[in-house]
Amino acid sequence: MTSSTTSATPAPEPLEPPPAVPGSVRKPLSAASLARQRRKASAVRFWKQYRTHRAGLYGLAGLVLIALLALAAPLLVGADVQSVTAAPGTALESPSTEFPLGTDQFGRSLLGLLIWGARISLLVGLLAAALSVAIGTLVGIVAGHYGGWFSTVVMRITDWFLVMPALVLAIVLATVMSRSMWTVVLAIGVTSWPTTARLVRAQTIAVESRPYIERATALGGGHRHVMTRHVLPNVMPLVLAQTTLGISTAILTEATLAFLGLGDPTVVSWGGMLQDAREAGAVSSGHWWYLAPPGIAIALVALAFTLCGRAVESVLNPKLGVGR
Amino acid sequence: MSLLEVRDLRVTYGSGAAAVPAVRGVDLTLEAGTKLGVAGESGCGKSTLALALLRLLPASARLEGEVLLDGEDVLAMSWGRLRAVRWAGASIVFQGAMHSLNAVHRIGDQIAEPLLVHGRATPAAARARVGELLEHVGLPAARAAAYPHELSGGQRQRVMIAMALACDPRLIVADEPTTALDVMIQAQILRLIEGLVAEQSISLLMISHDLAVLADTCDRLAVMYAGRVVEEGPAREVYEAAAHPYGRALSSAFPRIGDPASRRAPRGLPGDPPDPAALPGGCTFHPRCPVALDACGELDQELREAGAGRRAACVHVGSAS
Amino acid sequence: MRTDTTARTEPGTATGALLSARDLRVVFPGRRGAPPARAVDGVDLDVGAGEIVALVGESGCGKTTLARSLLGLVRPTSGTVAFDGKPLAYSSGALRSYRKRAQLVLQDPSGSLNPRHTVYDAVAEGLRIHGYAGDERAAVAEALARAGLRPPERFFLRYPHELSGGQRQRVVIAGALVLEPELIVADEPVASLDASVRGEILALLLRLRDELGLSALVVTHDLGLAWNIADRVAVMYLGRVVETGPVESVLTNPRHPYTRALLSVLPESEGAPVVLTGEPPDPSRIPSGCRFHARCQVLASGAAEAVADRCRGEDLPVLPGGGAGAVACHWVKGGGAG
Numbered sequence: 001m002t003s004s005t006t007s008a009t010p011a012p013e014p015l016e017p018p019p020a021v022p023g024s025v026r027k028p029l030s031a032a033s034l035a036r037q038r039r040k041a042s043a044v045r046f047w048k049q050y051r052t053h054r055a056g057l058y059g060l061a062g063l064v065l066i067a068l069l070a071l072a073a074p075l076l077v078g079a080d081v082q083s084v085t086a087a088p089g090t091a092l093e094s095p096s097t098e099f100p101l102g103t104d105q106f107g108r109s110l111l112g113l114l115i116w117g118a119r120i121s122l123l124v125g126l127l128a129a130a131l132s133v134a135i136g137t138l139v140g141i142v143a144g145h146y147g148g149w150f151s152t153v154v155m156r157i158t159d160w161f162l163v164m165p166a167l168v169l170a171i172v173l174a175t176v177m178s179r180s181m182w183t184v185v186l187a188i189g190v191t192s193w194p195t196t197a198r199l200v201r202a203q204t205i206a207v208e209s210r211p212y213i214e215r216a217t218a219l220g221g222g223h224r225h226v227m228t229r230h231v232l233p234n235v236m237p238l239v240l241a242q243t244t245l246g247i248s249t250a251i252l253t254e255a256t257l258a259f260l261g262l263g264d265p266t267v268v269s270w271g272g273m274l275q276d277a278r279e280a281g282a283v284s285s286g287h288w289w290y291l292a293p294p295g296i297a298i299a300l301v302a303l304a305f306t307l308c309g310r311a312v313e314s315v316l317n318p319k320l321g322v323g324r
Numbered sequence: 325m326s327l328l329e330v331r332d333l334r335v336t337y338g339s340g341a342a343a344v345p346a347v348r349g350v351d352l353t354l355e356a357g358t359k360l361g362v363a364g365e366s367g368c369g370k371s372t373l374a375l376a377l378l379r380l381l382p383a384s385a386r387l388e389g390e391v392l393l394d395g396e397d398v399l400a401m402s403w404g405r406l407r408a409v410r411w412a413g414a415s416i417v418f419q420g421a422m423h424s425l426n427a428v429h430r431i432g433d434q435i436a437e438p439l440l441v442h443g444r445a446t447p448a449a450a451r452a453r454v455g456e457l458l459e460h461v462g463l464p465a466a467r468a469a470a471y472p473h474e475l476s477g478g479q480r481q482r483v484m485i486a487m488a489l490a491c492d493p494r495l496i497v498a499d500e501p502t503t504a505l506d507v508m509i510q511a512q513i514l515r516l517i518e519g520l521v522a523e524q525s526i527s528l529l530m531i532s533h534d535l536a537v538l539a540d541t542c543d544r545l546a547v548m549y550a551g552r553v554v555e556e557g558p559a560r561e562v563y564e565a566a567a568h569p570y571g572r573a574l575s576s577a578f579p580r581i582g583d584p585a586s587r588r589a590p591r592g593l594p595g596d597p598p599d600p601a602a603l604p605g606g607c608t609f610h611p612r613c614p615v616a617l618d619a620c621g622e623l624d625q626e627l628r629e630a631g632a633g634r635r636a637a638c639v640h641v642g643s644a645s
Numbered sequence: 646m647r648t649d650t651t652a653r654t655e656p657g658t659a660t661g662a663l664l665s666a667r668d669l670r671v672v673f674p675g676r677r678g679a680p681p682a683r684a685v686d687g688v689d690l691d692v693g694a695g696e697i698v699a700l701v702g703e704s705g706c707g708k709t710t711l712a713r714s715l716l717g718l719v720r721p722t723s724g725t726v727a728f729d730g731k732p733l734a735y736s737s738g739a740l741r742s743y744r745k746r747a748q749l750v751l752q753d754p755s756g757s758l759n760p761r762h763t764v765y766d767a768v769a770e771g772l773r774i775h776g777y778a779g780d781e782r783a784a785v786a787e788a789l790a791r792a793g794l795r796p797p798e799r800f801f802l803r804y805p806h807e808l809s810g811g812q813r814q815r816v817v818i819a820g821a822l823v824l825e826p827e828l829i830v831a832d833e834p835v836a837s838l839d840a841s842v843r844g845e846i847l848a849l850l851l852r853l854r855d856e857l858g859l860s861a862l863v864v865t866h867d868l869g870l871a872w873n874i875a876d877r878v879a880v881m882y883l884g885r886v887v888e889t890g891p892v893e894s895v896l897t898n899p900r901h902p903y904t905r906a907l908l909s910v911l912p913e914s915e916g917a918p919v920v921l922t923g924e925p926p927d928p929s930r931i932p933s934g935c936r937f938h939a940r941c942q943v944l945a946s947g948a949a950e951a952v953a954d955r956c957r958g959e960d961l962p963v964l965p966g967g968g969a970g971a972v973a974c975h976w977v978k979g980g981g982a983g
Contacts, residue, residue: 034782038763038802211756215817218716218749219771219824220741229770233761365839366810477704506703506866511910511920533840540912570841577840579869580913582897588851590873592844596809612841 049315056311062304070118081112082268092280095289102289104273105280113268114293120269121301124184125251131189132250133243136196141235143197144204145227155201162194170253174262181264188253196242200235207234237316244309248302255298270294325395327527328354328377328414328495333389335369335376344601346372348551349389351627356494359521359528361538361559363574364548367597370531373548374499377529378410393495411438415488417481419500424484425472431483432458432468438490457486461516478509485516489524496521498530502537514541535574539563547571550598550608553627557634567636569613607639615640661730662691663860664715664747664828668963669724671710675929682929684710685721686884689966690862692828697854697861699871699892701907702881703925711881712830712864716749728828745775748821752833754813758805764789764816765801771824784823792819793849811842818849828860829853835870847874868907872896877968880904883936884928885963890970900972902943934958935975949976 050056069076080086087107088098095102101110143154173187207213207230216226257263258271259278273294277283282290335347347369354360364370375381377391379398391398393413398406418424426434435457436450445453455465461482472480481501488496498517502510518541521528532538538545538559545559547570555568566572573593579586595612598604604611610620620639630636671685684707692698702708713719715726717733717740726733728743748771751757758767768785777784789797792815805813814834821829831850835843851874853859863875871878871892878896879889880903888901899905906919921940926932932939938956943949949956952975961973972978 034763034765034801041802210759211751211753212759214718215749215751215757215820216770216774218718218744219774219820220744221770221774222737222741225774230759234759365841506925507868507907507910508703508921508925511918512922515918515920534912535840536912574840577844578913579872581868581872581908581911587872587893588874590844590847590851592846592848593841594845596811596842597839 046315050311053311053314055307059304059307059311062300063308066118066301066304067122069115070122073115073119077109077112077115079116081109081116084108092282092287092290094287101293102287104276104290110273110290110293113273114270114297117268117270117273117294118297118301120181120264120267121251121254121271121298124181124188124254124269125247125301125305127185128188128192128250128254129243129246131185132192132246133196133239135189136193136242137200137232137235137239139193139197140200141204141227141231144201145208145223145231147205151201155198158194158197161191162198164191166191167253167256170257171260171262174257179262179264181267184254184257184263187257188250192246192249192253196239196246199238199242203235203238204231207231237313241309241313241316244305244312248305248309251298251302251305255294270298326353326392327356327394328352328529329390329392330373330377331390331392333373333376333391334387335372335381336386336388337384339386343386345551345603346385346600347376350548350551350553352546352553352556354495354527354529356527357525358544359530359542361542361545362529362531362548363533363535363538363545365533365574365597367600368548369551369600370548371499374416374497374529374531377497378414378416379406380416411491411493413493414495414497415491415493417484417488417496417498417501419503425480427472430469430471431475435468435483435487435490438487444491453490454486457489458483460489460520461486462512476509477505478512481505481509481513482516485513485520489520492524493526495527495529498528500532501530503532503534510537517541534578535563535571536578539575547574550603551600552608552637553635554609554625554638555630555634555636556627557630557636561631561634567630567634567641568609568638569615569640570609571636573614607637661694662967663694663696663729664690664692664862665727665966666690666711666715667725667727667966669711669714669726670722671707671714671719672722680929682927683884683931684928685714686928686931687724687963688881688884688886689963690715690879690886691966691968692860692862693968694827694860695854695858696877697850697863697875699875699878700862700864700881701866701868701871701878703866705925705928706881707884707928708864708881709832712749712832712862715862716747716830717743718749741775745771745824746826747828747830748824748826750814750817750821750829750831750834753837754810754817755805755837757817758813760805762805763801764794764803764805764808767805767816768820768823771820775824785819788819788823789816791822791853792816793845794819809842810838811845814838814842814846815849818846818853822853822857825857826859828862830862830864832864833866834863836865836867844873850874868896868911880907883926883931885936885961885973886966887937887964887974888970888972889964889966891968894970900977901937901974902941902976903937906942933960935961935973937974943976949979952976952979 084106088109089103089107091103091105091107093099093103099109099111101114104110104113139154139158143151169191170187174183177183213226213230216230254269255271255274258269259275261275263269263272274291277290330350330352333347333350337344337346350373352360362370362373372381376387377398387399393409398409425431432454435454439445439450439453440447454468458465458467463479463482475483501517502513505513514537517528520526530538530542542559545557545562546553547555547562547568549570555562555566555571562571563575566575576591593612598608606621606623607625610616613620617639623639625637625639627635627637628642630641667689669685669688673682673684675681688711700708700711710719714721717735720735728747733743765785768788769781772781772784786797789800794800794812794815808816835846838846847870850861854861863870865871875892877890878892879886880901881887882903888895888899888904895904896908899908906921908914909916909919919942921942923940926939934957938944941956944953944956955975959975964971964973
C-alpha cells in the first residue's frame, strides 16, 4: 500500500446531499428522489470522465449527426424518395447540382436514399445489438450465478454458437424466415450473443466471489436478489460497452445480409444500396458515386460506434486498460 | 557516522493545486546494527517513507531533503550507483508477500535473480547460495523448486526475507512484514527477523501499525502522524509512556491482556485518519486530540525534547506542563 | 467459575442459549483425490442472550466455517444448530426469516459493500429483502445513527469509496442493525482497520450489547479483542474447540498448551514465548489422538510423559458449549497443569 494519495481518499465534499440539519424541520427525501439524485450525480460523473476521451467525443459527435439526419429524414427527403415509380431523375445520372450523388438505376436521388437508408441501418443495428446483448447477459448471469453442471451445459451450448460461423448461420436464418427487417434483427441477434455471454459469465463469477454477495445472502437475499441487485449493476458497464461495440458489428452484418439480398426488399438500407449498385453494374462502369457513399457511411457509423464503445468501456471499466 | 540519516525528507505526489503531501519533513537516524520501528496508521506516510528511502516511488512523486546511507545521498546518486545500493546496501521486505513474488517463477530462481543479474555468482554458486539462504530463513533448501502458490503465507514471507538477504545488505526495510499473518506465524517471522538482524549485525527499519509488535522488536520507535514524526524515543519508553497523545492512543489500542483497565473497555480515537490532501491547520492532530487546547488549532508543533533521548511534537511536552 | 468482577447479566447459563450448536461437523469433499477436509470436526457452542462470545484461532482452524454454518450459509454435514431453542431449518423461507434475526459482519468492510450502491442502498438492502412495511428512510437513518454515523443524512448518498475504513465498517454494522437482529456474527470485524479506529468499532459492539441486548459471536485471531469485549472465549484448533470459559479465566490463566502458546507470543506477554513450529496442520489430515499433539510444547518437553500414550492415541471428547470453563487436554485432566 502506498499509504497515501492514490488509495481512495474520502472526497472532501462529495455529491452534495443537502445535510438535513438535525433539529430543523425534516423534509424527508423519499427513497425515489434519493435514487434520482444519485443517478443524476453518477450521470454527471460519467460525462465528466467521458469528456476526457477525445476519440469518444468525435465518435459521439458523428453519431449525433447521423442520428439527427436519420430522424429528420422524413423532413429532409421525405418517404417518397424510395418510390421507384415517382423517381425524379433519369437512370444512373452522374452527380449534379440537383442530385449531388447522382441517381440510381430507377432515377432516384442517391443522396436521398443514403439519408433514408441511415434509418434502417441504425434501427436494425440498435435492435440487433440490444437483442444480442440481452440474450448474452441473461445467459451469462444465469450460468455464472448457478454454476455446476447447469453452467457447464449452458456454456457448451454457448461455445457451440461461438464456433458456428455467425454470418453463415444468419444467412440460413434470414433465408428460411420471411424476408423482413425483423428477420434480419433476429438473425443477427441470435447469432452474436455468445461473446457477451462469455464475458458476462466471467464477470459474474468475479463479482460473486466478492464479500458483499455473502453479505447479501446473509441478509436473506435469494438468487433473484443477488442477480438483479448485485450482479447486474456490476456487469452493466461491461454490457453497455459491449452494446455500443456490438452495434457496429450488427450494422456491418446487416449491410452484409442486405448486400447478399437477404434484407427486407421493401426498404432501402445501405447494404441494400450496395447490392443495387452491384446489380446495376456500377462496379464495372466505374460509377463510384453510387458505390462509395453507402460503403463510407457504413464504415463511418461503425467507426463512430466503436469509438464511443471504447470510450464508454474505459470510463466504466478503467481496469481493462483500454487505451484512448 | 550513522548508517542511515534522513534529513527533512518531503514527498509530494502530483504537483500544483493537486499536490498531496505524503511525507512532510521527516528526520530520522539509524545507527548501524540497531532496529528502528516506525508506527502509524494507513495514510500517515510511513510506507511512502519506506519507499522513498530506496527511491522506489512512482515518477509522480517529488522528493526533497536528504537520505544519507553511509553518508551518501540516495536521492542524489546516479542510477547505476542507486542500483548497486538497492542490491547490496539496503533491501526491502513488503507486506503482501503474495503480490511481491512472481507467480510463474520458482522461488529459487527469484531469490537467485539479483545474484545472477549482477554477475556476482555463477549459476551453480547461485543455486548453492539459494539453498543456504532458504535454510537460513527456516525453509528446507529443496523448497527452492516450489512456486509461490505452493507455500503458505508465512513461508512466502520467509522467502521474501531470503530475497532481501541475498546480497548481504547492511539495512533491511521491512514494511508491515507480519500484518497479514496469524499470531503464531507472526511470532515465528519476528523471531526470525530479530535473529538474523542480531547475528549479521544488519540494521532494521520496521514499519507497522502495531505499536506493541514494534516495541517488542525494535530499539527505538518513531510514531508518524499525517506525514510527520510526532514522537520518537527508546521503544519501551514510547510504548509504555508515550508523550504525545497520539502515541498514547496507539499504544492503548492493543490491550494488555490481564490489565483490568482495558477489560470491556476498548479504546480508540474518535474521528478518522486525516486526508493528506486536506490536512487540518495548526497541529494536524488537534481535531482528534483528547487534550487539545484552543491554541492547537492555529499553532503547529515541532518535535522537541521530551526527556532523555526522546522527542515529541505536542504543546503539552516540555515547557509549562 | 466466573471471575467476572463487573455485575452483568449472567449470560450463557445453560438454559435458554440464544444460539447453540451441538456436535456440529462440516466436511468439504477433497478435490482431485485429496481426502475430505474436516473443517469443523465436532463443536458444541452456545451464545446466550446478550452475551458476547469470542471464537479464537489461527487461520485454517475452521472458525470461519463454523461461523458460517451457524448462520446457515454453510450447511453442516452433521450436528444441529438451534436458534432460540428451535433447530435451524434449511428451506429457503425458514432461512430467510432466520437471517432477519441473525446477522453477519465481515472482515473487509471495503469488500462487503457493493461499490455501486450508496450507503443508503447498502443499509436499506435488508429492509427491502424482507419487505419492510414501515418508514424505510427513518429506519435507515436510525441504524446509521446507532452505528455512530451522525448525522445519518450526510451519509445517505455517499459511495463506499468516499468513506474511510472505519466508516465503511460502521455502514456494514448499520446494515446488520437495521433489521433489529438478536445476534450478530462478526468475522474479524476489526482486522483490516487502523489501530485507532479498532477501539471505536469494538466499543460500538459493546455499546450495542448494552443498549439493545444484542448477542454477538466474534470470530478473531486476536486475543486482545477477546479481552476487550468478550464475556466468554472459545479457542479453536483444527476443527475443535480446545479450551473454553470466561475470558478472565481463560486469558489470564490458560490451561490448554495451545492457549498458553498463543498467549505467550503476544508482544506484551511476560515470560518466554512459546513459538510453535510449523504451520497449523491440514484439516484433511487430522492427527489421531489429541489433534494438537504433534505441535504440543508440553508433550515435546517431556512434561506430559505420564499421559503421552493417550495424547497420541486417544481422542478427546467434544467440550460442552455452555458457560463453564473446560479444556480438551489429557495432560490438564491428568492434573499436570498445576
